[in-house]
Amino acid sequence: MRHLAKKLAIGSLFRASDKVGGYLSSPSRKKTLALKPKTSSNYIFSTFYFIRRIMNPRLFLNRQYLFEPVDNSPLVLFRMIFGFLIMAEAWGAIFTGWVHETFILPDFTFNFIGFEFLQPLPGAGMYYYFGLMGLFGLLVMLGGYYRLTVSIYFLMWSGVYLMQKSHYNNHYYLLMLLLGIMIFLPAHRYASLDVWRQPARKSLSCARGIYVFLVVHIWIVYTYAATSKIYLDWLLAKPIKIWFGAKQNYWLIGEVLQQEWVHYLVAYTGIFYDLLVIPALLWRKTRLLALLLSLVFHLSNSVIFQIGIFPYLALSFALFIFPPDDVRRVFSSTNPRWKKPKP
Numbered sequence: 001m002r003h004l005a006k007k008l009a010i011g012s013l014f015r016a017s018d019k020v021g022g023y024l025s026s027p028s029r030k031k032t033l034a035l036k037p038k039t040s041s042n043y044i045f046s047t048f049y050f051i052r053r054i055m056n057p058r059l060f061l062n063r064q065y066l067f068e069p070v071d072n073s074p075l076v077l078f079r080m081i082f083g084f085l086i087m088a089e090a091w092g093a094i095f096t097g098w099v100h101e102t103f104i105l106p107d108f109t110f111n112f113i114g115f116e117f118l119q120p121l122p123g124a125g126m127y128y129y130f131g132l133m134g135l136f137g138l139l140v141m142l143g144g145y146y147r148l149t150v151s152i153y154f155l156m157w158s159g160v161y162l163m164q165k166s167h168y169n170n171h172y173y174l175l176m177l178l179l180g181i182m183i184f185l186p187a188h189r190y191a192s193l194d195v196w197r198q199p200a201r202k203s204l205s206c207a208r209g210i211y212v213f214l215v216v217h218i219w220i221v222y223t224y225a226a227t228s229k230i231y232l233d234w235l236l237a238k239p240i241k242i243w244f245g246a247k248q249n250y251w252l253i254g255e256v257l258q259q260e261w262v263h264y265l266v267a268y269t270g271i272f273y274d275l276l277v278i279p280a281l282l283w284r285k286t287r288l289l290a291l292l293l294s295l296v297f298h299l300s301n302s303v304i305f306q307i308g309i310f311p312y313l314a315l316s317f318a319l320f321i322f323p324p325d326d327v328r329r330v331f332s333s334t335n336p337r338w339k340k341p342k343p
Contacts, residue, residue, distance in 0.1 A: 066209030071324035072190060075206055077331055079187035081316045083141025085309040086153060086175070090134035092308070099126050102167050109164045118163035133157065140182075143192020147183060154179035171310040174221060178313075181217070185210060191332075211320045218317045219278045226274035229267075237263035247304065257304070273297055281321045291318055 093099050103109070103120040111118055120126050133156050139149040157179055161172050188194045189203040233239060237260075244257040244266075256262060273293070280290035298311035319327055 068208045069205040070208045072206040073328035074319040074324050075187050076190045078319050080141050087134045087137030089309050090130045094130050110166050112162045115162040143188040143194050146188035150182050214320045222274045226271050229271045237267040240266050
């Protein structure tokens with residue numbers, strides 16, 4: 001009886017929630033809201049309703065919603081950008097001297113515990129290693145033997161990550177996770193060499209749950225980035241002061257970067273940006289503004305900190321937040337449009 005009463009209580013709670021949600025999204029409610037002036041209270045009400053909708057676990061556990069087919073343009077375009085970036089990461093490591101500095105010069109490398117068997121190849125071996133990785137990245141971009149090439153790149157990059165930690169960067173760990181995820185995604189089902197070789201593989205759609213999973217994954221990354229900055233030294237902008245102190249010779253902005261107010265601005269902007277950018281991108285009313293701020297934020301990081309492909313990879317995540325039809329219309333308007341089958 002107690003178990004039955006608990007089930008009835010929970011069911012009543014969900015029914016009440018559904019009634020409120022239905023009222024908020026009903027035509028009469030929308031018409032009422034449209035007639036009201038856009039006061040701050042309206043915006044606050046809309047914000048709380050938006051948060052309630054996106055944080056509702058029933059939405060993410062709804063099989064019909066997650067497996068609903070949607071246009072796969074964002075996923076295909078991300079594969080192209082991702083493949084180009086990992087190709088640039090591998091070949092760029094050679095031409096910038098990172099491979100020489102990290103694997104050729106040192107007599108000893110610090111492995112992650114349990115991976116001492118991973119050692120740099122002798123002589124010029126690591127140059128060939130990264131050159132081959134870049135080739136696999138190119139094939140990922142073109143969608144050629146996609147699952148095989150992205151799997152090999154994942155294993156080779158994991159080896160690079162685990163065989164040395166003196167040049168540790170959390171972006172390298174994120175890239176390893178993304179490579180592992182991309183193995184299982186059908187990102188090669190359109191505009192790829194695989195489809196050219198086997199036209200039967202061609203598809204213009206994918207499950208909506210793929211985009212939901214990737215957005216949640218990205219949200220975790222940004223949320224952790226925000227919370228990890230909440231400690232005394234960061235709040236006093238000390239790391240920023242140290243980093244910018246080495247950049248006073250930068251053309252045009254070197255002197256500006258030495259100002260104390262700039263250090264505090266960068267420190268606190270970083271916290272609030274990481275914490276709020278994904279909700280701002282998900283909400284239609286703030287999406288374009290959030291995208292503009294993201295461009296400024298990540299391109300500034302690329303110029304000032306020179307942190308490789310990560311700023312451009314982070315910008316490409318926005319593809320999964322915009323409606324898939326809009327992505328196709330902007331980037332590939334001449335290609336066939338996926339149409340949802342009639343029930």
